Amino acid sequence: MIQQADLTPRQAWERLESDPDAVLVDVRTSAEWSFVGLPDLTSVGKRVVPIEWTTFPEGAPNPRFLDDLRASIPSDDTPVLFLCRSGARSTAATAAATAAGYTAAHNVTEGFEGELDAQGHRAVNGWKQAGLPWRQG
Structure with missing residues (x-):
C-alpha cells in the first residue's frame, strides 16, 4: 500500500523519534546545507x-536523484521524509519517490x-521556527 502524506516539521520530528526505520532526506542544494544549516538528528541516533x-x-534538475535515493535507501517500504526550504521541492521529490515505488514517502510541509x-x-x-534541532553547516 502506498502512503504519501504531508507531515508538519513537528510531526516529522516525532516520526523520526518514534520510528527507528524513518529516514529524513534533505533535498535542498549543497549551498543551502552549508550556509543555511541542516536538521540535527543526533539526539535520535x-x-x-x-x-x-x-x-x-x-539550478537544473538532478538527473541522479532517484539513483542517489535508491543507493541511500534501497528498501521501498522505508518511511522516507522529504524536506526542502519551504515544501515545494520536497513535494516534487515525494511524488517522484512514490512513482519510483517507495510506499511510505512523506513531504515535510513548511520545509526547513x-x-x-x-x-x-x-x-x-x-x-527552524518550530524549535527543532538543527546545526549550521
Missing part, C-alpha cells in the same frame, strides 16, 4: 541524507526555513 533535487549552482513573512523573511514556520 540518525543522520540526514542529503540528496539535491536541483543541482547547485546550475518556512514561508516568507510580510517583510520577506523566512520567519513564519518551518523546521
Whole structure:
C-alpha cells in the first residue's frame, strides 16, 4: 500500500523519534546545507541524507536523484521524509519517490526555513521556527 502524506516539521520530528526505520532526506542544494544549516538528528541516533533535487549552482534538475535515493535507501517500504526550504521541492521529490515505488514517502510541509513573512523573511514556520534541532553547516 502506498502512503504519501504531508507531515508538519513537528510531526516529522516525532516520526523520526518514534520510528527507528524513518529516514529524513534533505533535498535542498549543497549551498543551502552549508550556509543555511541542516536538521540535527543526533539526539535520535540518525543522520540526514542529503540528496539535491536541483543541482547547485546550475539550478537544473538532478538527473541522479532517484539513483542517489535508491543507493541511500534501497528498501521501498522505508518511511522516507522529504524536506526542502519551504515544501515545494520536497513535494516534487515525494511524488517522484512514490512513482519510483517507495510506499511510505512523506513531504515535510513548511520545509526547513518556512514561508516568507510580510517583510520577506523566512520567519513564519518551518523546521527552524518550530524549535527543532538543527546545526549550521
